[in-house]
Amino acid sequence: MPVPLRRRGEVLESAIFEATLQQLTTDGYARLTMEGVAAAAQTGKAALYRRWSSKEELVKDALCACLPPAGPAPDTGSLRGDLIEVVTRLRTAMFSEPGAAVRAIMGELDHQRAHVFLEIVLARVVEPTSRLIAEVLSRGTARGEVRPGAVTPLVTDVVPALMLYRIKMCGGESVQLDPDAIVDEVLLPMVRF
Numbered sequence: 001m002p003v004p005l006r007r008r009g010e011v012l013e014s015a016i017f018e019a020t021l022q023q024l025t026t027d028g029y030a031r032l033t034m035e036g037v038a039a040a041a042q043t044g045k046a047a048l049y050r051r052w053s054s055k056e057e058l059v060k061d062a063l064c065a066c067l068p069p070a071g072p073a074p075d076t077g078s079l080r081g082d083l084i085e086v087v088t089r090l091r092t093a094m095f096s097e098p099g100a101a102v103r104a105i106m107g108e109l110d111h112q113r114a115h116v117f118l119e120i121v122l123a124r125v126v127e128p129t130s131r132l133i134a135e136v137l138s139r140g141t142a143r144g145e146v147r148p149g150a151v152t153p154l155v156t157d158v159v160p161a162l163m164l165y166r167i168k169m170c171g172g173e174s175v176q177l178d179p180d181a182i183v184d185e186v187l188l189p190m191v192r193f
Helices: 009-027 034-040 045-051 055-066 079-094 097-108 111-142 153-170 179-191
Strands: none
Touching: 009 034, 009 045, 009 055, 009 097, 034 045, 034 055, 045 055, 055 097, 055 111, 079 097, 079 111, 079 153, 079 179, 097 111, 097 153, 111 153, 111 179, 153 179
């Protein structure tokens, strides 16, 4: 076993979060242990237990810290370009290491046990993406590219819902979530005149 490194603060926390996400993606939630995370992060178990009382708390904090932010709404100059950028960001988040960890949790845990983790994904990824889509579509309405009244919560939820469905139910791969196809075949036909 490697000798624990002497790290503190954010550097240690970052190493612990990285080890947590790696273990989730390779071993799954059930096989993730505090001991395994400590070994992978090259620290002692006590460093983990001082910060987190359980692996659930550790995984929640790792997801909160590592899921990429949605960022500001893009402004490429075209409705289609802006929507493709938003969908590309969502796909990137879903296939990032934190996204892979979330997919592992979703695939392994029943809805009740996964609920706490799904709340994080909703707050950090899905809801911000829906807000970005609403903002982009509202700008499109102001420019006359989107029909008035087309921007509704159901419309703004279609892209995240479609992508989550493809991942969860269809074993979606990155190629199945083509931003151009999602925008051109699904979203634009719903909002255009």
